[in-house]
Amino acid sequence: MIERIRNYGIVGVFGLLFVVLAFTSPSFLSLQNGANILDQSSVLLILAATTTVCIIAGIFDLSIAAVATASAIMTVNAINAVGLLGGVILGVLFGGLLGLITGVAITKTNVNSFIGTLAASFTYRGLGLILAAGGLVTIENEQSAQTLRDVMEGKYLGLKGAVWIAIGFVILVGVVLAYTVWGKKVYAVGGNWQAARLAGIRSNRVLISCYVLSGIGAGVAGVIYAGRYGTGATNAYPDSYAFTAIAATVVGGVSIFGGSGAVWRGTLGILTFALIGNGLNLLGVDTTYQQTILGLLIFAAVAADQVFRRKSA
Amino acid sequence: MTASTAVVSVRDMVKSFGATRAVRGVTLEIPRGSIFGLVGENGAGKSTLAKLMAGIESPDSGVLTISGREQSLRDPHEGIKAGVSMMAQEIMLVPDATVEQNVLLGSMPRRGPFPNRKEMRRRYAELVELTEFDLDPKAKVGGLRVADQQKVEIMRALSQDADMIIMDEPSAALTTDEVERLHHSIREIARRGSTVLLISHFLEEVLALTDHVAIMRDGELVRVGPTSGETVDTLVASMVGRALDTDYHEPKPQADGPVRLSVSHLTRTGILDDVSFDIRQGEILGLAGLIGSGRSEIARCIFGADSFDSGEILIDGEPVRPSSPHDAIGQGMFMVPESRKEQGLVLGSSISDNLLLATHRQRSVGGWVSKRTQWAVAAKLAESVDLRFNSVKQAVGSLSGGNQQKVLFGRAAEVDPRVLIVDEPTRGVDIAAKRAIHETLEEMAASGMAVLFISSELEEVLGVCSRVLVIHRGRVQAEFKAPYDEEKVISAFFGQSGLPHD
Numbered sequence: 119m120i121e122r123i124r125n126y127g128i129v130g131v132f133g134l135l136f137v138v139l140a141f142t143s144p145s146f147l148s149l150q151n152g153a154n155i156l157d158q159s160s161v162l163l164i165l166a167a168t169t170t171v172c173i174i175a176g177i178f179d180l181s182i183a184a185v186a187t188a189s190a191i192m193t194v195n196a197i198n199a200v201g202l203l204g205g206v207i208l209g210v211l212f213g214g215l216l217g218l219i220t221g222v223a224i225t226k227t228n229v230n231s232f233i234g235t236l237a238a239s240f241t242y243r244g245l246g247l248i249l250a251a252g253g254l255v256t257i258e259n260e261q262s263a264q265t266l267r268d269v270m271e272g273k274y275l276g277l278k279g280a281v282w283i284a285i286g287f288v289i290l291v292g293v294v295l296a297y298t299v300w301g302k303k304v305y306a307v308g309g310n311w312q313a314a315r316l317a318g319i320r321s322n323r324v325l326i327s328c329y330v331l332s333g334i335g336a337g338v339a340g341v342i343y344a345g346r347y348g349t350g351a352t353n354a355y356p357d358s359y360a361f362t363a364i365a366a367t368v369v370g371g372v373s374i375f376g377g378s379g380a381v382w383r384g385t386l387g388i389l390t391f392a393l394i395g396n397g398l399n400l401l402g403v404d405t406t407y408q409q410t411i412l413g414l415l416i417f418a419a420v421a422a423d424q425v426f427r428r429k430s431a
Numbered sequence: 432m433t434a435s436t437a438v439v440s441v442r443d444m445v446k447s448f449g450a451t452r453a454v455r456g457v458t459l460e461i462p463r464g465s466i467f468g469l470v471g472e473n474g475a476g477k478s479t480l481a482k483l484m485a486g487i488e489s490p491d492s493g494v495l496t497i498s499g500r501e502q503s504l505r506d507p508h509e510g511i512k513a514g515v516s517m518m519a520q521e522i523m524l525v526p527d528a529t530v531e532q533n534v535l536l537g538s539m540p541r542r543g544p545f546p547n548r549k550e551m552r553r554r555y556a557e558l559v560e561l562t563e564f565d566l567d568p569k570a571k572v573g574g575l576r577v578a579d580q581q582k583v584e585i586m587r588a589l590s591q592d593a594d595m596i597i598m599d600e601p602s603a604a605l606t607t608d609e610v611e612r613l614h615h616s617i618r619e620i621a622r623r624g625s626t627v628l629l630i631s632h633f634l635e636e637v638l639a640l641t642d643h644v645a646i647m648r649d650g651e652l653v654r655v656g657p658t659s660g661e662t663v664d665t666l667v668a669s670m671v672g673r674a675l676d677t678d679y680h681e682p683k684p685q686a687d688g689p690v691r692l693s694v695s696h697l698t699r700t701g702i703l704d705d706v707s708f709d710i711r712q713g714e715i716l717g718l719a720g721l722i723g724s725g726r727s728e729i730a731r732c733i734f735g736a737d738s739f740d741s742g743e744i745l746i747d748g749e750p751v752r753p754s755s756p757h758d759a760i761g762q763g764m765f766m767v768p769e770s771r772k773e774q775g776l777v778l779g780s781s782i783s784d785n786l787l788l789a790t791h792r793q794r795s796v797g798g799w800v801s802k803r804t805q806w807a808v809a810a811k812l813a814e815s816v817d818l819r820f821n822s823v824k825q826a827v828g829s830l831s832g833g834n835q836q837k838v839l840f841g842r843a844a845e846v847d848p849r850v851l852i853v854d855e856p857t858r859g860v861d862i863a864a865k866r867a868i869h870e871t872l873e874e875m876a877a878s879g880m881a882v883l884f885i886s887s888e889l890e891e892v893l894g895v896c897s898r899v900l901v902i903h904r905g906r907v908q909a910e911f912k913a914p915y916d917e918e919k920v921i922s923a924f925f926g927q928s929g930l931p932h933d
Contacts, residue, residue, distance in 0.1 A: 310776065313768075
């Protein structure tokens with residue numbers, strides 16, 4: 119029973135919220151409101167997907183917000199240097215490169231990922247500051263800025279481009295994690311690093327690949343920012359993005375002990391957060407309470423995980 | 432037996448974990464001052480029953496009485512207060528604290544809010560006198576060998592002045608000499624009026640030590656009675672529910688195929704010193720020796736899990752030097768590691784994922800895995816190693832120890848290496864599973880593998896292998912061939928040379 123609550127509790131919570139909001143707020147069920155919720159969540163959906171992969175592999179990446187910020191700045195600089203398409207590609211790759219550096223540094227030195235990525239986070243924020251020459255960079259070519267804004271903000275089948283990018287990214291990561299050899303390795307390394315190594319899995323490489331994926335996700339988030347605003351700013355993504363992604367993953371039912379979970383859980387976690395925020399707004403509840411409610415929900419999810427662990431031990 | 436003479440009694444105890452009914456209505460009385468044996472195959476429910484008595488688990492239903500008073504224990508602390516303390520099967524110590532601190536952890540003598548160091552030292556000395564364990568009280572527990580950590584556990588259980596001490600497989604990781612000292616302390620505890628509940632796979636130990644013995648099977652009590660009327664055969668027959676001869680079959684004649692694995696002058700400074708040996712195709716070579724003698728280190732160096740300083744490894748005449756297990760597998764080796772839980776299995780993952788852990792790549796189509804193919808392959812593998820399971824999608828952690836070990840052998844069969852290293856493949860495994868594992872090993876050797884077999888249980892090594900090397904302090908102390916002179920083999924454990932090794 120407890121196992122079932124842990125595994126599917128979030129689905130129930132989400133469903134309940136949905137139904138309650140549908141009955142209490144007339145504007146909730148409108149397509150416009152749904153599109154708004156997704157639009158506000160698009161970057162977090164991407165970050166929660168890669169965070170889920172990291173947590174399944176047994177690591178935390180706290181640097182994603184800093185990487186996303188640095189990538190936004192890098193994207194703008196690169197567009198100014200080599201043009202739109204090359205700039206966008208370089209922006210995403212830059213995120214991956216930062217992830218690679220983090221991953222190699224952490225696995226080589228055997229530093230705890232929590233502390234290691236915290237340090238990386240400071241470093242990459244500093245790097246962003248350097249790349250932005252202390253403040254803000256802007257896409258100089260009006261044409262390029264407009265094109266990228268159209269891609270991100272333009273509506274396709276009722277949803278903004280950024281939302282479609284997020285949906286595509288989440289599905290891709292989810293499918294790859296669930297159906298590839300690499301995915302199997304991620305679960306094995308997170309479940310038992312030592313056993314995976316002795317079964318011939320290059321555990322550290324798998325971990326590094328997770329950091330790289332995490333960096334790429336952050337890179338995509340950076341490009342989205344550059345597209346939306348035509349600028350790269352040192353405060354593009356505050357660190358709360360990283361914390362929210364981790365919290366959503368846990369609320370979605372991914373065990374913080376690693377080795378189990380799925381990408382849809384992080385997605386559902388983010389959507390639950392969005393529903394709570396959106397619902398409370400529509401119902402006119404004071405925003406002061408929102409953080410508290412989210413905090414309690416996160417705690418309940420972690421507690422359920424812990425209780426389940428003890429029962430099954 | 433009246434309630435006043437029973438230190439602990441249980442009535443109609445029931446405990447389930449999910450769908451698994453671990454204890455199904457057990458009624459049992461343990462007489463005060465006895466050494467009480469509890470035996471059964473792995474998964475029979477012995478440990479669970481003991482945990483119910485110590486408050487580590489709470490029963491679904493049933494009555495627990497300790498020293499005449501009904502108890503409903505909520506945690507181990509309440510168990511200790513009621514007079515029952517349990518030494519766990521898995522080691523549960525604080526690695527960064529000293530031996531002395533760990534021993535007195537639950538019963539720290541105090542002066543006001545501060546620990547009373549003088550009293551600590553006195554209590555510790557008392558325990559040393561009782562057990563004759565010679566450990567440095569100031570040493571950090573995390574740096575000790577497993578056998579020494581276990582001594583700390585024993586001393587801690589003793590320090591709690593319990594009416595009954597439960598010991599779950601206390602001798603599994605101890606050397607012969609240490610086992611004797613353990614037995615001495617168990618007798619001493621009983622002589623002082625406390626009761627010992629001993630759970631053990633070593634039936635000789637149970638026969639030699641206990642005055643009563645209870646046998647469990649599938650969560651139920653088969654029978655209970657005085658130990659004096661029992662033999663290994665009668666116990667085994669009740670444990671497995673059928674007669675099973677416990678003798679190992681005759682060892683095979685010496686292998687005469689070509690040399691498959693050749694190790695020469697393997698040296699790792701301070702750990703291994705000039706280790707050389709050959710294994711032929713189809714041969715199972717035994718590595719025996721005390722825990723800490725370097726047996727596992729030899730295996731880990733060959734398999735690329737640890738590095739070594741000098742030496743040469745040849746497989747089928749070709750030099751190999753694996754820098755990682757990944758490398759070693761690519762060169763035709765595989766290892767079933769020493770500790771299945773820490774090093775072998777991903778406990779939360781399915782049987783299927785565990786069986787295919789080393790071969791997902793080979794079973795994939797361009798990196799994509801098909802669950803259907805996996806399940807089919809896994810089911811076949813599971814069958815080939817005689818695994819007892821419900822579904823290959825079941826978590827491997829829900830299997831009993833013996834079946835978990837079989838999963839590792841299934842993985843090895845799937846890798847199909849030229850050289851197979853197995854380290855303690857039957858530790859904590861019941862007799863039927865042990866038998867199945869030996870048969871699997873023999874089949875694998877018969878298919879042409881060279882097998883390096885490491886075990887702490889001498890009977891087993893001698894029964895399975897036609898040739899045995901004894902390792903002592905990182906060196907090959909002696910080599911023996913069947914038929915064995917057991918005394919000579921044992922004396923080699925302690926550094927006496929047997930036949931000169933060539």
